[in-house]
Amino acid sequence: xxxxxxxxxxxxxxxxxxxxxxxxxxxxxxxxxxxxxxxxxxxxxxxxxxxxxxxxxxxxxxxxxxxxxxxxxxxxxxxxxxxxxxxxxxxxxxxxxxxxxxxxxxxxxxxxxxxxxxxxxxxxxxxxxxxxxxxxxxxxxxxxxxxxxxxxxxxxxxxxxxxxxxxxxxxxxxxxxxxxxxxxxxxxxxxxxxxxxxxxxxxxxxxxxxxxxxxxxxxxxxxxxxxxxxxxxxxxxxxxxxxxxxxxxxxxxxxxxxxxxxxxxxxxxxxxxxxxxxxxxxxxxxxxxxxxxxxxxxxxxxxxxxxxxxxxxxxxxxxxxxxxxxxxxxxxxxxxxxxxxxxxxxxxxxxxxxxxxxxxxxxxxxxxxxxxxxxxxxxxxxxxxxxxxxxxxxxxxxxxxxxxxxxxxxxxxxxxxxxxxxxxxxxxxxxxxxxxxxxxxxxxxxxxxxxxxxxxxxxxxxxxxxxxxxxx
Numbered sequence: 105x106x107x108x109x110x111x112x113x114x115x116x117x118x119x120x121x122x123x124x125x126x127x128x129x130x131x132x133x134x135x136x137x138x139x140x141x142x143x144x145x146x147x148x149x150x151x152x153x154x155x156x157x158x159x160x161x162x163x164x165x166x167x168x169x170x171x172x173x174x175x176x177x178x179x180x181x182x183x184x185x186x187x188x189x190x191x192x193x194x195x196x197x198x199x200x201x202x203x204x205x206x207x208x209x210x211x212x213x214x215x216x217x218x219x220x221x222x223x224x225x226x227x228x229x230x231x232x233x234x235x236x237x238x239x240x241x242x243x244x245x246x247x248x249x250x251x252x253x254x255x256x257x258x259x260x261x262x263x264x265x266x267x268x269x270x271x272x273x274x275x276x277x278x279x280x281x282x283x284x285x286x287x288x289x290x291x292x293x294x295x296x297x298x299x300x301x302x303x304x305x306x307x308x309x310x311x312x313x314x315x316x317x318x319x320x321x322x323x324x325x326x327x328x329x330x331x332x333x334x335x336x337x338x339x340x341x342x343x344x345x346x347x348x349x350x351x352x353x354x355x356x357x358x359x360x361x362x363x364x365x366x367x368x369x370x371x372x373x374x375x376x377x378x379x380x381x382x383x384x385x386x387x388x389x390x391x392x393x394x395x396x397x398x399x400x401x402x403x404x405x406x407x408x409x410x411x412x413x414x415x416x417x418x419x420x421x422x423x424x425x426x427x428x429x430x431x432x433x434x435x436x437x438x439x440x441x442x443x444x445x446x447x448x449x450x451x452x453x454x455x456x457x458x459x460x461x462x463x464x465x466x467x468x469x470x471x472x473x474x475x476x477x478x479x480x481x482x483x484x485x486x487x488x489x490x491x492x493x494x495x496x497x498x499x500x501x502x503x504x505x506x507x508x509x510x511x512x513x514x515x516x517x518x519x520x521x522x523x524x525x526x527x528x529x530x531x532x533x534x535x536x537x538x539x540x541x542x543x544x545x546x547x548x549x550x551x552x553x554x555x556x557x558x559x560x561x562x563x564x565x566x567x568x569x570x571x572x573x574x575x576x
Contacts, residue, residue, distance in 0.1 A: 113165075113167045113168065114167055114168070114177070116162075117162070117163075117167060117179070117271075117272060120162035120163065121236070121238070121244055121271050121272075122244075123162075124158060124159075124160065124162070124163075124238060124271070125238060125242060125243075125244055127158055127159065128158060128238060128242055129242050131156055131158075132156075133562070133564065135156060136566075137158065137564060137565055138156075138157045138158070139157060139158050139160050139181075139265075139269065140157035140158060140159050140160060140161070141160065141181060141208075158269075160180075160181050160269070161181075162179070163179035163180050163181040163182070163210075163271050163272070164179050164181045164182050164183070164186070165178075165179050165182060165186070166178050166179070166182060166186060166187055166190040166191075167179065167272070169190055169191055169194055169196070169277075171194040171195070171196060174196060174276060174277040174278065174279070175233070175274060175275070175276065175277065176190070176191060176198070176274070176275050176277055177272065177273075177274050178209050178272065178273050178274075178275060179209075179271070179272060180208065180209060180210030180235075180236075180269065180270035180271045180272060180273060181208050181210055182208060182209050182210075183205060183206045183207065183208055183209075184198070184201055184202060184204075184205060184206075184207050184208070184209065184212070185205035185206060185374075187209060188201060188370070188373060191277055192280070192369065192370060194277075195279055195280055196277040196278065196279055196280065197277060197278060197280045197369070197373070198228070198231065198275060198276075198277060198278075199221060199225040199226075199228075199230075199231040199275075199276055199277070199278050200212075200217060200218065200219050200221050200222055200225050200226070200227060200228045200230075200231065201219055201221075201373050202217035202218065202219055202228065203219055203376040203377060203381070204376070204377050204380070204405040204406075205374060205377050205404065205405060205406065206404075206405065206406045209228070209270075209273055209275070210269065210270035210271075210273065212228040212229075213228055213229040213232060213235070213260065213261060213270060213273065214260055214261065214262075214263055214264055214265055214269075214270060215261075215262065215264055215531070215532070215533055216228075216229075216261065216262055216487060216531050216532075216533075218439075218466055218468055218497050219317075219319075219466065220317035220318055220319040220331070220333065220466060221316065221317050222466060222467065222468035222469070222497075223305040223308075223318050223467040223468060223469055223494070224305075224308060224316075224469075224471075225278075225471055226468065226469065226470050226471030226472070227261070227468065227470075227471075227484075229260070229261040229484070230470070230471040230472055231275050231276040231471075232273050232274070232275050232276075233248065233249075233274045233275065233276065234246060234247070234248050234272075234273065234274040235247045235248075235257060235260060235270050235272070235273050235274075236270065236271045236272040236273070237253075237256065237260065237267075237268040237269065237270055237271065238268050238269045238271055239256075239267065239268035239559040239560060240266075240267060240268055240556075240559055240560025240562075240563070240564045240565040241559055241560055241561060241562070241564070242564070243559075244271070245559075247260065255554075255555060255558070256268075256555060256558075256559055258483065258484055258485060259484075259485055259486055259551060259552070259555040261484050261486060261487060262484070262486035262487040262532065262547065262568075263486060263552075263555070263568060264532060264568060264571055264572060265565065265571070266556070266560075266565050266566055266567055266568045266571055267555055267556065267559050267560060267565070268559060268560070268565070280335060280369050281335035281336055281337050281369065282336075282337065282339075282368065282369060283335070283336045283337070283338065283339040283342065283366055283367065283368055283369065284316075284317070284333045284334065284335060284336065284366070284367050284368075284369055284372040285313075285333065285334045285335075285336045285339070285364055285365075285366055286331055286332070286333045286358070286364050286365040286366070286367065286372075287310070287313075287331070287332045287333075287364040288329045288330070288331050288355045288356070288358050288359040288360075288364070288365075289310075289329060289330045289331075289332065289359065290327070290328070290329055290356075290359045290360065291328045291329070291330065292326050292327070292328075293325070293326060293328075293448070294322070294325070294328065294447065294448035294451035294452060295448040296328075297320065297322075297328040297330060297447075297448075297465070298444050298445070298447040298448050298496065300330055301318070301320070301330065301444050301447070301465075301467050301494070301496060302444050302445075302494055304318060304330070304332065305318060305467050305469065305494055306494075310332050313332075313334055314334050314335075315332045315333070315334055316333060316334050316335050317331075317332070317333035317334075317372075318330065318331070318332055318333075318466075318467055319331055319464065319465060319466045319467075320464075320465040320466070321352060321355055321462050321463070321464060321465065322451060322461065322462060322463040322465060323356070323461055323462050324455075324461055325451070325452075325455045327356075328465075329355050329356065329359055330465075331355065333372065335369075336366075339366035339367075339368075340363070340366065341366055342366050342367055342368055342371070343365055343366065343367055343371075344371070345367075345371065345375060345378055345379075346371070346378050346400055346403060347400060348392065348395055348396065350379055350389075350390070350395075351375045351376065351378065351379065352379065352381065352382050352462065377404060377405045378403045378404070379403070380405040380408045380409075381462075381464060381499070381501065382462055383408060383501055383502070384403070384408060386408075386502075387408060387411060389403070432505070432506045433503035433504065433505055433506070434503065434504050434505075434506050434513065434514065434515050434516070435502075435503055435535070436458065436460060436500060436501075436502060436503070436504050436515050436516060436519070437500075437501045437502070437534045437535070438499070438500060438501075438516070438519060438530060438531070438534055439497055439498070439499045439530070439531040439533070439534075440497070440498055440519065440523045440528055440529065440530045440531070441468070441489070441495040441496065441497045441498075441528050441529050441530075441531075442495065442496060442498075442523065442526045442527065442528035443493055443494070443495055443496075443526075443527065443528070444467065444494045444495065444496050446526040446527070446528070447465075447496040447498075449526060450498060450522065450523070450526055450528070451463070451498070453522050454498070454500070454519075457515075457518050457522075458500070458504060458515055458518070458519070459504070460500050460502050460504060463498055463499065463500050464497075464498065464499035464500070465496055465497070465498055465499075466496065466497040466499070467494055467495065467496050467497075468494075468495050468496075468497060469492070469493065469494050469495070470483060470484075470489055470490075470491045470492075470493075472491070473491055473492070482548070485548050485551040485552075486547055486548055486551065486552055486568075487529060487547070488529075488548055489529070495528075512537075513535070513537045516535060516537055517537050520536070520537060520538060520542075524542070524546065529546065532547075532568075532572040535575070536572050536573045537573065538573055540569055543568075543569050543572075543573060544569070547568065552567075552568055
């Protein structure tokens, strides 16, 4: 990208930011503020309603990639699919690439993203150097770690658009190699798997080979796999999981002694997207005949999510269960984190009380240290993970049958209560059922209120509880 082209893109961006600011100011003060976005990865479904929406289409592109400095300037609504397409030709990638193609960079920062590089690179917002934000007050500010808006910089993660919207981000990139070598290790109980997570993540190597990525899958109480992936310049073959083969079913097949598996770096980054982890099973894609008939271009997480949204709007699954005389299903779509030392306890609880499988497992450790700053001793105050500790994210997405007499959101509440007991946290991209006191105690209500008062003093935007629990 030429310097002249970069300057033109940035000039266009500045003009678009000023237009958006004027559009925001023109909204009725009592009108809900919604963004006109073609995709979403949130699982808080609501009636879209006939409300004005802010056009953010001007913020969906990569503005510049500097391969020497390993920096990218990116519009806040840019998808990781587009960002990766711009960086891989330079032999670079974002430090953390969330699993699904249409997650946006701004969404991963104001929410929370995670992937298999998170045990060494933390969470996506930790590789951000600068964020340009349209605040709830209608101002456009640039927040960095070391300027007058550093409180907003550190409080923006986990604010879910309730303090403002990211328009531009400057992020770090890291070098990649063309291929990734995967090794799948089997474990027979949760405690053994958690001990392996701790040891491998601490050493960043296994059996003499460097480890660049770590995640895992629990298929059952006694069948767990850790996947260790390493960059490599050469591959004797590469697997393709975008057609008839399915990535998650390959894990047991390639486990144990043997050469493992190989993917291109591009296919590794999107290995979970093709089947939305394993959630494509709900649409029949585990059936070879259905899979052959389903176009390759439509094997994507955003396609499946639109189908789920349609189901929620029509109530099809609930009505089908009713007419078949089956128990009503409860959606349980969540990601949680607990310290690695409590991970086996959570798995035991989950297998006993919930009974859903598979379960995704992904280790993470904050990249920044506490002396970096932050409210109340926390580097990122609205999602107060402790520094220098290894956590494991558990992701589970599906339907659980309800039994007569169970309370509303029975299984979701069981998960929330167990995670709180274990000193963990739950991501807020999906349904939440906390009381206000519970919620603000878990997500640092004092720090949030200070930020809200400073950057949205007239409450133009919903607060975090109203958005994430009341789903307004």
